[in-house]
Amino acid sequence: xxxxxxxxxxxxxxxxxxxxxxxxxxxxxxxxxxxxxxxxxxxxxxxxxxxxxxxxxxxxxxxxxxxxxxxxxxxxxxxxxxxxxxxxxxxxxxxxxxxxxxxxxxxxxxxxxxxxxxxxxxxxxxxxxxxxxxxxxxxxxxxxxxxxxxxxxxxxxxxxxxxxxxxxxxxxxxxxxxxxxxxxxxxxxxxxxxxxxxxxxxxxxxxxxxxxxxxxxxxxxxxxxxxxxxxxxxxxxxxxxxxxxxxxxxxxxxxxxxxxxxxxxxxxxxxxxxxxxxxxxxxxxxxxxxxxxxxxxxxxxxxxxxxxxxxxxxxxxxxxxxxxxxxxxxxxxxxxxxxxxxxxx
Amino acid sequence: xxxxxxxxxxxxxxxxxxxxxxxxxxxxxxxxxxxxxxxxxxxxxxxxxxxxxxxxxxxxxxxxxxxxxxxxxxxxxxxxxxxxxxxxxxxxxxxxxxxxxxxxxxxxxxxxxxxxxxxxxxxxxxxxxxxxxxxxxxxxxxxxxxxxxxxxxxxxxxxxxxxxxxxxxxxxxxxxxxxxxxxxxxxxxxxxxxxxxxxxxxxxxxxxxxxxxxxxxxxxxxxxxxxxxxxxxxxxxxxxxxxxxxxxxxxxxxxxxxxxxxxxxxxxxxxxxxxxxxxxxxxxxxxxxxxxxxxxxxxxxxxxxxxxxxxxxxxxxxxxxxxxxxxxxxxxxxxxxxxxxxxxxxxxxxxxxxxxxxxxxxxxxxxxxxxxxxxxxxxxxxxxxxxxxxxxxxxxxxxxxxxxxxxxxxxxxxxxxxxxxxxxxxxxxxxxxxxxxxxxxxxxxxxxxxxxxxxxxxxxxxxxxxxxxxxxxxxxxxxxxxxxxxxxxxxxxxxxxxxxxxxxxxxxxxxxxxxxxxxxxxxxxxxxxxxxxxxxxxxxxxxxxxxxxxxxx
Numbered sequence: 001x002x003x004x005x006x007x008x009x010x011x012x013x014x015x016x017x018x019x020x021x022x023x024x025x026x027x028x029x030x031x032x033x034x035x036x037x038x039x040x041x042x043x044x045x046x047x048x049x050x051x052x053x054x055x056x057x058x059x060x061x062x063x064x065x066x067x068x069x070x071x072x073x074x075x076x077x078x079x080x081x082x083x084x085x086x087x088x089x090x091x092x093x094x095x096x097x098x099x100x101x102x103x104x105x106x107x108x109x110x111x112x113x114x115x116x117x118x119x120x121x122x123x124x125x126x127x128x129x130x131x132x133x134x135x136x137x138x139x140x141x142x143x144x145x146x147x148x149x150x151x152x153x154x155x156x157x158x159x160x161x162x163x164x165x166x167x168x169x170x171x172x173x174x175x176x177x178x179x180x181x182x183x184x185x186x187x188x189x190x191x192x193x194x195x196x197x198x199x200x201x202x203x204x205x206x207x208x209x210x211x212x213x214x215x216x217x218x219x220x221x222x223x224x225x226x227x228x229x230x231x232x233x234x235x236x237x238x239x240x241x242x243x244x245x246x247x248x249x250x251x252x253x254x255x256x257x258x259x260x261x262x263x264x265x266x267x268x269x270x271x272x273x274x275x276x277x278x279x280x281x282x283x284x285x286x287x288x289x290x291x292x293x294x295x296x297x298x299x300x301x302x303x304x305x306x307x308x309x310x311x312x313x314x315x316x317x318x319x320x321x322x323x324x325x326x327x328x329x330x331x332x333x334x335x336x337x338x339x340x341x342x343x344x345x
Numbered sequence: 346x347x348x349x350x351x352x353x354x355x356x357x358x359x360x361x362x363x364x365x366x367x368x369x370x371x372x373x374x375x376x377x378x379x380x381x382x383x384x385x386x387x388x389x390x391x392x393x394x395x396x397x398x399x400x401x402x403x404x405x406x407x408x409x410x411x412x413x414x415x416x417x418x419x420x421x422x423x424x425x426x427x428x429x430x431x432x433x434x435x436x437x438x439x440x441x442x443x444x445x446x447x448x449x450x451x452x453x454x455x456x457x458x459x460x461x462x463x464x465x466x467x468x469x470x471x472x473x474x475x476x477x478x479x480x481x482x483x484x485x486x487x488x489x490x491x492x493x494x495x496x497x498x499x500x501x502x503x504x505x506x507x508x509x510x511x512x513x514x515x516x517x518x519x520x521x522x523x524x525x526x527x528x529x530x531x532x533x534x535x536x537x538x539x540x541x542x543x544x545x546x547x548x549x550x551x552x553x554x555x556x557x558x559x560x561x562x563x564x565x566x567x568x569x570x571x572x573x574x575x576x577x578x579x580x581x582x583x584x585x586x587x588x589x590x591x592x593x594x595x596x597x598x599x600x601x602x603x604x605x606x607x608x609x610x611x612x613x614x615x616x617x618x619x620x621x622x623x624x625x626x627x628x629x630x631x632x633x634x635x636x637x638x639x640x641x642x643x644x645x646x647x648x649x650x651x652x653x654x655x656x657x658x659x660x661x662x663x664x665x666x667x668x669x670x671x672x673x674x675x676x677x678x679x680x681x682x683x684x685x686x687x688x689x690x691x692x693x694x695x696x697x698x699x700x701x702x703x704x705x706x707x708x709x710x711x712x713x714x715x716x717x718x719x720x721x722x723x724x725x726x727x728x729x730x731x732x733x734x735x736x737x738x739x740x741x742x743x744x745x746x747x748x749x750x751x752x753x754x755x756x757x758x759x760x761x762x763x764x765x766x767x768x769x770x771x772x773x774x775x776x777x778x779x780x781x782x783x784x785x786x787x788x789x790x791x792x793x794x795x796x797x798x799x800x801x802x803x804x805x806x807x808x809x810x811x812x813x814x815x816x817x818x819x820x821x822x823x824x825x826x827x828x829x830x831x832x833x834x835x836x837x838x839x840x841x842x843x844x845x846x847x848x849x850x851x852x853x854x855x856x857x858x859x860x861x862x863x864x865x866x867x868x869x870x871x872x873x874x875x876x877x878x879x880x881x882x883x884x885x886x887x888x889x890x891x892x893x894x895x896x897x898x
Contacts, residue, residue, distance in 0.1 A: 086516050087495070087496035087515055088516035089516070090496065165670075172664060172667055176663050176669075178610070178663040186605060186606050197667050197861065282667075283854075284667075284857050284861075285666070285667035285668045287854070287858045288851075288857075288858075289854075292854075301847075303513075304846075305850075306513060306515045306843070308515075
């Protein structure tokens, strides 16, 4: 993302060209490799830039096509949120009902319960899940033997590739009422575990599952960031007498800060997307009171009853909230002097 | 025609098992959604009364070519305790006239090689005298595909849609008349004599395929009951315990066999069966001029209380409480002794287990009522799928297609049945010592259920390769079928009002909470009150109107 934006600010696509004309007079950073007729002061004309960057623009086409076909075009389908939509009549034939669907959604207590559950799960994830990949990455980074590190990395990445069905089953088989631990407890005369069906343990269980499954995968970006930290800094700090903790505090963590903030912002925008399968699969085990999240709510509204408009409304609300959160968090990041998800113009 | 100890057969059990992937889930949904939708406009209207439908459906002419070993009573399926020595030829000549038709059906399993690279297709098409070119849809996602196909008005010449899918396609009742040929002129009354094997199909199943006063679909007659409690008969005999004969008896047996320390629990889930034991209606009961919904009956409440009692006593396997997907494995491995499943799970379990454990035996729990009363057995919808013909074909083409479907309706015991199910003898299958077909390597690669899904045939119990299976199952059916519920809406296809369906999810969630001890039984009253407010009462009015419209009030 960051990389792309950098390119754009030097060679904006044709549509945004006029706006930036004369801007702050920033010189083009890319040296002209053809003949150097580009002026240092003025931006080259649109056609000149097109001629210069056409290969780059060409390379973005597949990505733009992908976005256009699979993201932007389907987004238009959101109009059904304002309709009493049925697929037989299609978008053009279905009656328009204004905000009726929104009214219905906002007066549905189950919607608010799902929002509450979603926010609760997201908050717990943010506090308990988010820091773990960072810690894990620092740990992995400190392993000196490359071979051992490779093995460890593979081991912690692995669970990411398991499906939720498998993860839930695994937890069930180990921690469930008839699972490994419970049977051991029973055979020794203790009461079996009941956390896999206890609604009060739901947050704990789903967060544990998430950590087990995805914490390792989450280290990848942090490991890359760690690799970029200048090793000389550590040496100089050590020479100055900084211990292990000091080095982590003053060198490692500041080195990771932009990435942490970037991921945090992305996570905030994604806050209403806590997942579907994990909660759908465990819905009846823990009861819908704790496990109904926005996505499962939408599923039950839409596919189970055939009311596509209701689902579209809930999805739209979710998307808008996510967008607002991203923008707010990004603004905050800029205030704090960070890049955020895009560089400020 | 020579008489053989055979009669129409079906593998609906397998079909259902596959349809649902987890049969229990499918059946839960099915039973809860009660009468399916399909006809009647958005939220209102409904198809016509079964009585007045009789002019639209084929005259029932039973096919006499094969005779069952065990005759089904009260609507129970017939049983065949052995494979026939000779297969009856049901059709003197090929039905086709050389036409070429596309067919779209779901398929559960790998997609076979296509036309041109598949000798099974060539063989059956040869027998048909016409070419059917299949376009298979993944059965597990068929609803997504069919929604798109219907909305895009892009149907094949022959299109099969499972009944539960029809119920989920919005506005299907409007689509059906625009997309699919009206088969009434070809099949109603004596016109069906031209297609004797179709005329052999059950009339209720035909009635179910009337949409907007026209006959549109060719049915797949289904077994009367979809699911029931299966138990480990071998283990019970080991314990020396007689099968239960009342709910209290069942509970006592549960306590006796429950042994968590040794990894054995008495029960899986059997909520839907207990409703029937306690005598609750499948959906509505009509008494004293009023419609009473299942949720409002004391019988249903008693079944919920019973399920809670069973849970509180610790008799339910923890994996089932956690809604694990492994009930079949738990039953097969003896970690639970009683579990409700699709009835087809029975022979599937035999297929899987008998090789390693020849003493493995299941049986259906005997049907009994509460306190000496009779149970109320909930009838499945009469047709499991519908086959439609694309609108706008020439009458001769429609006739040729119906001829093809007629061929594919040939019952168990006929040559035609063997052809469309197992291909050519010696190429796709061999007959073993018992006369049962075994697929060859070619057969395994090429034979598929395509033709099998092009039509239905009367259900029958035919899995004679398993010890006592046919006898036990037919015995159970012939006893159970006499308690079949008299549904006030029998034969009427109903599109359920949206709010009425939507109110069900919170209700079933709540019941699940109560049964699993997360909420007290006291919450039932509130749950039912909410259900009535959120769509239950609306549904009652709607259904009442349906009764009135059809003169059944």
